[in-house]
Amino acid sequence: MQLSRRFLPPMSLLCAFEASARHQSFTAAAAELHLTQSAVSRQIRALEDRLGIDLFVRERQTVRLSPAGQAYAQEIRGALMRISNATLGLRTNPQGGSLNLAILPTFGTRWLAPRLPQFFSAHPGITINLTTRLSQFDFQLEAVDAGIHFGLPHWPGAELAFLMSETVVPACSPAMWAQHQFAQPQDLLRAPLLHLASRPDAWHRWFEHQGQPTNEVPGMLFDQFATAAQAATAGVGVALLPSFLIAQELASGELVRALPQLPEMESAERYYLAWPTSRSAYPPLQAFRAWIQASASSFMEQHVQGPATDAPSSP
Structure with a gap:
């Protein structure tokens, strides 16, 4: 026009x-x-x-x-x-395009960032500028081409592409597990439960999923996964966290599954890439969309596995 x-x-x-x-x-x-x-x-x-x-x-x-x-x-x-x-994108990358991407902090730092070199290797002319957003926003009012969305497949004024699902697991420090020797879901109520502001009913849904609904879920509130995971590592309480985002802590033993005999619970929400319809044909977005969907699909295929069955060792 x-x-x-x-x-x-x-x-x-x-x-x-x-x-x-x-x-x-x-x-x-x-x-x-x-x-x-x-x-x-x-x-x-x-x-x-x-x-x-x-x-x-x-x-x-x-x-x-x-x-x-x-x-x-x-x-x-x-x-x-x-x-x-x-203008800034053109000056910093005159031979290619730039993508302004809104990310969820922990997903961006723990899952996306380590994989970005693969994208840049395949698309050396594209620059990605990252900004943090914890919730949905109006693409018409933000200088953002796309965003990572966790939730239901609904974002007013935006198109969505499915990336991956997740499973969550109650996790705590080895010392806290040794202290409480959790054996069943109700045992977790003896310890402080760490809540995420973006998922205020997550613990309620977890207890319902275990067939033991409860109205009493005491604990502390955190605004980001990374802070909640760090608090759980320090022994502050038990956090309900996506297993793939705390894989490093679980592998190192900094965190353990509080109830390893139970299967992980799949979240009702999913991860999506969201973008305004007006940017659908933007070449850097098209390249990134194809790459991140393929990366997420490969990741899911490699990490679908059964629950752990061994209880943590007492220190």
Whole structure:
């Protein structure tokens, strides 16, 4: 679609508007842009004249965005961020493309990052820029091409590609296991249970899965897997964690399965790659989507195995 220049205000006016909208102040915007307050005020008025709409409500010595200004500010901020990221990507990788990818912290650091050299080897011209997001976001307001999603296959305004499932296991330090000698699910209630903010009902579902539902699940709340895993390693409590994300700790003995005789529970949620429909044909995204789906499929084939049956050794 050809762009109409009559709908493209000068960049100087848009930058002045974005800064003023963010600060809710012409004076603060002027300081950021190294302009005078009167210069910023003139630029905002010039933009309003072009649009035929008041973007700010002026009250005595203060300004605030009008309803129309609030909506316009969101769109303009996202557009300017995309221009900035595109420019940065071109400067850092002039021979290829760049992919702005939102990742879940632990999945990104423990599963994705160690495999990225394989992707770069196959696609040397593509740069991946990583940013952390713990929950869904609006692709229209973020300068992100795709994101890793854990949950149900639903993300408003986005397309999804399945990556992998997961199983979770109660894990604790060897010392905590030796202290409590857990033998059945209800025994875990004698120890603090570590909860994840993103999965507040995970322990309830686990106890229901074991045929022993309970309303009392005392413990501590964590916002990330890595912190919960570290707390479990330190002996703070028992954490319900994806087994593939704590494989290193289980292999080294820093963590042990609290009830190794029980099968791991498969989570109802899954991992997906999500992206806005407008980016579906973007070549770096197409290359990354094909690679990560193949990598995830290979990983699942290699790591499908039965539950451990040996109890941890007492120290």
